[in-house]
Amino acid sequence: MTIAEVSAKFDLSQDTLRYYERIGLIPPVNRSKSKIRDYTEEDCKWVEFIKCMRSSGLPIEALIEYVTLFQEGDGTAEARKELLIEQRDNLVLKMEEMKSTVERLNGKIARYEETIGKKEKGLKRS
Template sequence: MTISEVSEKFGIPQDTLRYYERIGLIPRVNRNESGVRDYTEEDCNWVEFIKCMRGAGLSIRVLKKYVSLFQQGDSTIEARKGILMEQRRCLAERINEMRKTLDRLDYKIEMYENVLMAEKGLIRSK
């Protein structure tokens, strides 16, 4: 796949894909005889993983550490698992806070709906 195809498929700007490659978040992408990036399925798997992890709030720094450990092989499995477990814990905390915020918003919206309904009732009775 070309960079434009990967960009479209994952909704990531081409400049971001180049940046991820440059800093080592995704492996160096092979190029065809014309010098155009030619993404493999494995490259796309990395792009998808990075997009998912960034969406979950992982920092570039944490992702670089994870990728570096991955590239070192199976001896780093425990360390990689530790990173993922810590990030999962952080994400779970964020989700809990977001749930609280959502509950508060729902409560406030319901209060306003009740006020508006009461006002409409008063308007109709005039």
């Protein structure tokens, strides 16, 4: 697949895809004879994985570390697992914080609705 096709498929800009490759978030993509990026199915799996992880808020640094460890081979499996566990735990904590914030906002919104309801009841119909 060309970079344009991958860009459209994953809704990522071509610049983002080039950046991800340049910083090591996705392994180097093979090039055609004319030096055009030629994404394989495996490359697309990496793009999908990175997009998912980034949209969840995982830091680029952690993902670079993960990809680097992956490229080092099976001997790093435990380190990769620990990295993923740490990132999962961070996400769970963020989700709990977000849930608490949503609950607080719901309470404030309910108080506004209650106040507005009382004011509307006090209005007379003409």
